[in-house]
Amino acid sequence: MGPCAAESREQVLATAKAIADRYAVRPATPVGLIFRAGVWKPRTSPSSFQGAGEEALGWLKEVKDTFGIPVATEVATPEHVEAALKAGIDYLWIGARSSATPIVVQSLADSISDLRFKIGDLKAIFIKNPVNADAALWIGNIERLEKTGLPVMAIHRGCNHQPCWHMAHAVRTARPDIPMLLDPSHLSGDAAQVPVLLQKITELGLNGAMIEVHAHPESALSDRKQQIRPDELGILGNLGDLGSLADKELNWLRAEIDELDEQLWETIAARMAVSQRIGEWKKANGIAPLQPERYQVISEKLKVKGERLGLPEEFIKHVWDLIHEQSLKKQE
Numbered sequence: 001m002g003p004c005a006a007e008s009r010e011q012v013l014a015t016a017k018a019i020a021d022r023y024a025v026r027p028a029t030p031v032g033l034i035f036r037a038g039v040w041k042p043r044t045s046p047s048s049f050q051g052a053g054e055e056a057l058g059w060l061k062e063v064k065d066t067f068g069i070p071v072a073t074e075v076a077t078p079e080h081v082e083a084a085l086k087a088g089i090d091y092l093w094i095g096a097r098s099s100a101t102p103i104v105v106q107s108l109a110d111s112i113s114d115l116r117f118k119i120g121d122l123k124a125i126f127i128k129n130p131v132n133a134d135a136a137l138w139i140g141n142i143e144r145l146e147k148t149g150l151p152v153m154a155i156h157r158g159c160n161h162q163p164c165w166h167m168a169h170a171v172r173t174a175r176p177d178i179p180m181l182l183d184p185s186h187l188s189g190d191a192a193q194v195p196v197l198l199q200k201i202t203e204l205g206l207n208g209a210m211i212e213v214h215a216h217p218e219s220a221l222s223d224r225k226q227q228i229r230p231d232e233l234g235i236l237g238n239l240g241d242l243g244s245l246a247d248k249e250l251n252w253l254r255a256e257i258d259e260l261d262e263q264l265w266e267t268i269a270a271r272m273a274v275s276q277r278i279g280e281w282k283k284a285n286g287i288a289p290l291q292p293e294r295y296q297v298i299s300e301k302l303k304v305k306g307e308r309l310g311l312p313e314e315f316i317k318h319v320w321d322l323i324h325e326q327s328l329k330k331q332e
Contacts, residue, residue: 179207
């Protein structure tokens with residue numbers, strides 16, 4: 001746990017001290033404590049904060065030496081790997097943007113293999129899921145990194161603030177031997193949702209979490225809305241026994257269906273919003289809300305689609321009629 005980005009020496013040490021003080025009082029944690037902070041930030045806009053760069057590695061080293069907490073940072077180039085190893089970083093993670101490109105992951109794996117015995121003393125590598133929901137690519141990345149000889153752990157951070165449980169489920173099923181951590185900060189993009197999502201660790205039998213923690217998230221230079229304060233870390237004490245449920249399969253399937261239901265209702269709501277706009281256009285142009293010809297054309301298309309998808313015609317027609325009826329009400 002730690003801030004999204006290492007912004008200054010003062011910010012890094014203040015956050016690390018708050019975390020260390022928290023666990024000096026409450027030493028029991030569900031997973032081994034690692035302090036994480038991004039040094040190089042792959043941001044979408046070049047005008048946004050890009051990270052403090054190599055200088056910040058020294059701040060992480062100070063955290064390690066002062067508080068006795070192992071440290072981790074993200075790497076995206078072989079040069080990053082070399083600098084991090086020279087600075088004594090314990091863990092490296094590969095982010096979702098890098099994870100989307102096998103060539104990048106391979107170059108990082110090659111660099112780690114070449115340097116791990118020459119400089120530094122890496123303990124393990126974390127690999128986040130790609131930004132796109134591609135389970136095969138995530139598994140391939142794990143396999144590339146395993147060739148370094150280091151332990152590899154997966155971090156599930158979702159896709160564009162969507163859970164993508166089906167992808168994580170596929171990877172967990174294919175590689176149950178690989179520890180999987182949850183990244184509730186990126187999964188939701190909302191600090192208020194972090195406690196809720198952390199319950200998935202127990203429900204799904206995951207192995208821990210990577211949580212973004214900032215001493216003053218309201219002034220953070222990146223991801224301020226999703227970072228929690230150190231004094232909110234009491235939520236970790238409510239996770240319970242990570243191995244308490246013998247069979248997680250039903251919980252995985254329920255997580256998948258809950259996500260699909262959420263997408264379904266959001267899509268229906270978006271469709272109704274467009275229907276309202278259509279109604280406004282029709283009123284302005286003197287056109288009646290109901291257009292029987294279009295209704296018939298869409299009904300025929302849905303019948304064919306239902307056959308292709310294995311959905312009964314009666315079911316398709318019933319659902320379509322309900323949606324169409326509500327759409328007409330929006331257009332009145």
